[in-house]
Amino acid sequence: MSASRSALIARPKSVFDVERIRADFPILTLSPGGKPLVYLDNAASSQMPQQVIDRLVRYQTTQHANIHRAVHTLSEIATAEYEEARRKLARFINAREEREVIFTSGTTEAINLAMHGYGRKFIGAGDEIILTTLEHHSNIVPWQMLAEEKGARIRVAPINDAGELSMGEYEKLFNEHTKLVGVAHVSNALGSVNPIKQMIAFARARGVPALVDGAQAVPHMKVDVQDLDCDFYAFSGHKMCGPTGIGVLYGKAALLERMQPFKGGGDMILSVTFDKTTYNVIPQKFEAGTPPIAAAIGLGAAVDYLSTVGMDAIAGHERDLLEYATEQLARMPGVRIIGTAAEKAAVLSFALDGVHPHDVGTLLNQDGIAVRTGHHCAQPVMQRYKVPATSRASFALYNTMAEVDALVAGIRNVQKLFS
Ligand SMILES: Cc1ncc(COP(=O)(O)O)c(C=O)c1O
Numbered sequence: 001m002s003a004s005r006s007a008l009i010a011r012p013k014s015v016f017d018v019e020r021i022r023a024d025f026p027i028l029t030l031s032p033g034g035k036p037l038v039y040l041d042n043a044a045s046s047q048m049p050q051q052v053i054d055r056l057v058r059y060q061t062t063q064h065a066n067i068h069r070a071v072h073t074l075s076e077i078a079t080a081e082y083e084e085a086r087r088k089l090a091r092f093i094n095a096r097e098e099r100e101v102i103f104t105s106g107t108t109e110a111i112n113l114a115m116h117g118y119g120r121k122f123i124g125a126g127d128e129i130i131l132t133t134l135e136h137h138s139n140i141v142p143w144q145m146l147a148e149e150k151g152a153r154i155r156v157a158p159i160n161d162a163g164e165l166s167m168g169e170y171e172k173l174f175n176e177h178t179k180l181v182g183v184a185h186v187s188n189a190l191g192s193v194n195p196i197k198q199m200i201a202f203a204r205a206r207g208v209p210a211l212v213d214g215a216q217a218v219p220h221m222k223v224d225v226q227d228l229d230c231d232f233y234a235f236s237g238h239k240m241c242g243p244t245g246i247g248v249l250y251g252k253a254a255l256l257e258r259m260q261p262f263k264g265g266g267d268m269i270l271s272v273t274f275d276k277t278t279y280n281v282i283p284q285k286f287e288a289g290t291p292p293i294a295a296a297i298g299l300g301a302a303v304d305y306l307s308t309v310g311m312d313a314i315a316g317h318e319r320d321l322l323e324y325a326t327e328q329l330a331r332m333p334g335v336r337i338i339g340t341a342a343e344k345a346a347v348l349s350f351a352l353d354g355v356h357p358h359d360v361g362t363l364l365n366q367d368g369i370a371v372r373t374g375h376h377c378a379q380p381v382m383q384r385y386k387v388p389a390t391s392r393a394s395f396a397l398y399n400t401m402a403e404v405d406a407l408v409a410g411i412r413n414v415q416k417l418f419s
Contacts, residue, residue, distance in 0.1 A: 016317040021309065022398045024049035035368030038403045038410075043188050043216055043347055043394030044372050045238045048302070052241060055301035059294050067293055068267055068284075082293050085300030086283070092303040093233065094224040095250055102249040102256070102286045103296050107215040108138040110234035110249035111182075113286060114211055115142040117259035118232075119180065125151035127179040130203075132157040132165055133384050134187040134194065137377040139213040143182060152179070159384060163190040163339040167198055174206055181210040185217035185233075189378035189390070190339025191322070191347030193217075200230050209255065215239055219396065220318055220346045222311040225250050237295060241396075242302035246295035249286070256282045263288040306397075314397045318346050321395045325404045332408070334415055338390050349376075349390040352411065355418045357389040363417065364391075367410045 022028050027047050030037050039047060059081065065074035067082050083098075090098040104110040119142075123129065129143050133156055140154075147154050155178075157170040165183075181203045186193050200210040209231035217223055219240035225233050232255075237246035251259075261268055261279055265288035270278040279285045306314065325348050329335050334353040352360055361373035372392045375382045382388060393407055 016313055018317065018398065018400050022400075024051060024305075025398050026050060026053075028398060031368065033365060033368055035366075038367075038369040038406045040393040040395065040399065040403065040407060041370045041372050042219070042396035042399075043239070043376075043392065045244070046219060046241050046396045047398070048241055048243070048298075049305050051305050052243070052298050052301045056243065056294055056298045059297050063297075064294065066290055078293055081297050081300075082291070085296045088300040088303050089248055092223075092307065093218070093248075093250055094226050096226055097253055099282050100250055100253050100256065102251065102283045103291050104234075104247045104249050104286075105245050105292065106236040106238070106247035107136075107213060107234045108236075108247075110232075110247050111138055111211070111213065112142050113249050113262045114232050114234070114251070115146050116262040117286065118209070118255065119143070119146045120149070121258075121260045123150055123152050123179045126177055127152045128155050128173075128175070128177040129153070130155050130157060130170070130173050130178060130181045130208075132170075132183050132194070133159045133380050134163070134165065134184050134190065134192060135182065135378070135380070136184060136188050136213060136215065137379070139182050139184060139211075140380070143180075153177075156380075157183075159192070159381075162341050163187065163192040163381075164341045164343075165192075165194055165199075167195060167202070170199060171202060174202070174208070178203075178206065178208050181208055182213065183210065184213040184215075185223070186214075186220070186345045186347070187339070187378070187381070188216045188347065189376040189381040189392070190341065190349055191216075191344040191394075192339060192341035193343035193345050196230070197228055200228055204229060204231075216347070217345070219306070221315045231255055237299040237302060240299075240302055241305055242299035243292075243295040245292045246299045248299075253282065256286070259286075261285050261288070265289045267291075309397060315345075317397060318395050318399075321399055321401065321404060322346060322348060324401055325393065325395075325407065328404060328408045329411070332411065332415075335411065338385055338387065346395045347392060348394070349392045351387055351390055352414060352418075355414060357391045359418075360391040360411075360414055363414045364407070364410045367406070367413065369407055369410045371407070 067079040211232035233250040268288040357373040
C-alpha cells in the first residue's frame with residue numbers, strides 16, 4: 001500500500017455532506033452540452049450558490065443606489081451593505097482592520113494596484129523584485145512593466161521537478177537591492193502550495209515587503225493574513241463562489257497609507273481644486289469612481305456561505321478529492337501528472353501521451369466534463385516542464401468522488417480514441 005493511501009485511511013474521513021452542498025448550486029443540475037455537467041474548472045471560475053444569487057437579487061430589487069454620496073435612505077442602505085461586505089471580507093481573512101481591505105475588480109487589478117501604488121513609488125533603477133516560476137501572468141506582467149519603466153530587475157525563484165520551490169534557492173536571490181517579493185500562495189497550474197509563511201518571514205526580516213497572490217488559496221483553505229504577516233494579499237471573488245468583477249487587495253494599513261493612488265476620480269479625494277487635490281484616507285483612496293457595489297455585497301454573501309460550510313471542512317473534502325484523483329490518474333498508463341508537490345491544493349494538471357491537451361478538453365467536454373486546457377496563464381511553468389499546455393482538473397467544495405470517476409472514465413475514452 002502506498003504511503004499516500006495509508007495516510008488516506010489513517011486520517012478520519014471528514015463528515016462532509018457534499019450532496020447537501022450541491023443542492024445549493026443550481027447550475028450543477030444542468031446538462032449544458034447534453035450530458036450531466038461534471039464541473040472541474042473551478043480554478044478558472046467557481047459556481048455560485050443560490051444564497052449568493054438570492055443576495056444579489058435582494059440587493060438589486062430592494063437596496064440599490066450609489067454609495068457614499070447621498071443622504072437619501074436608499075443610498076445609506078447601499079453604503080451600509082457595501083461597508084458590511086468589507087467587514088465580512090476583513091473577518092474572513094483576519095485582517096486587523098476593515099480599511100485594510102480594498103475592493104478591486106479581481107486579483108489582476110489588485111496586483112496592478114500594488115504595482116502602481118507601491119511599486120511605482122518605492123521601486124527604482126537597479127532595484128530587484130523576486131518572483132517565482134509558479135506565478136500566474138498577473139503576478140509577472142505588472143512587475144515586468146514596472147521593471148521596464150524604472151530600470152529594475154526581476155529575479156525568479158526556481159522550482160524542482162515536482163513543482164516545489166526551494167527555500168535555499170529563494171534565499172539566495174536576496175541582496176541589498178531586493179525591494180519586493182511576489183509569490184503565489186497556491187499555483188494555479190500545478191496546485192503546489194508554497195511555503196509562503198517562511199518566505200514572507202525571510203523577506204520581512206530583511207525589510208522586504210511580500211505580496212501574496214492568493215487567488216487559488218482563499219477558496220480552498222483558511223487564510224489568516226495576520227498570521228502570515230504578508231504585506232499584501234490579493235484574491236478574486238469569482239473563484240470563491242462569488243460574482244465576477246470583484247476581488248480584494250489586502251494591505252497593511254501603514255503601507256497602504258504610504259502608497260500613491262492607483263486610479264484618480266470621484267470618491268478617492270477629500271478636496272479638488274485645479275491647483276491641488278487632496279486624497280481621501282484608505283480604503284477610499286484606492287476605490288475611485290462607483291465601485292462594483294452589488295458584486296462586493298455578493299462576495300460578502302459568498303464568504304458567509306463558505307464560512308458556514310467551514311473552510312477546514314472544505315479543505316478536508318478537497319484534499320480527499322485530490323488524493324483520490326491523484327491516485328487514480330497515477331495508475332493510468334499514458335497519463336503523466338504534472339506537478340507532484342508534497343503540498344498541493346485542489347488542482348490536478350496532467351498530460352496524455354500522444355494527445356494534445358486541446359483534444360483532451362474537447363473530448364472530455366463531449367462527456368459533459370469541463371476541464372481547462374492550455375497554458376493556464378502560467379507560461380513559465382509550461383516552459384519549465386517543456387510542454388505547450390496541460391489539461392487541468394480543479395476541484396471545489398461541491399465536487400464528488402463520482403465526478404473523479406467520471407473524469408477517469410472520460411480520460412480512458414480519450415485514450416481509446418487515440419489508440
Ligand atoms: C494564481 C492566480 N492569480 C491570478 C489570477 C487572475 O485572477 P483574475 O482573472 O480573477 O484577476 C488567477 C486566475 O486564474 C490565478 O489563478
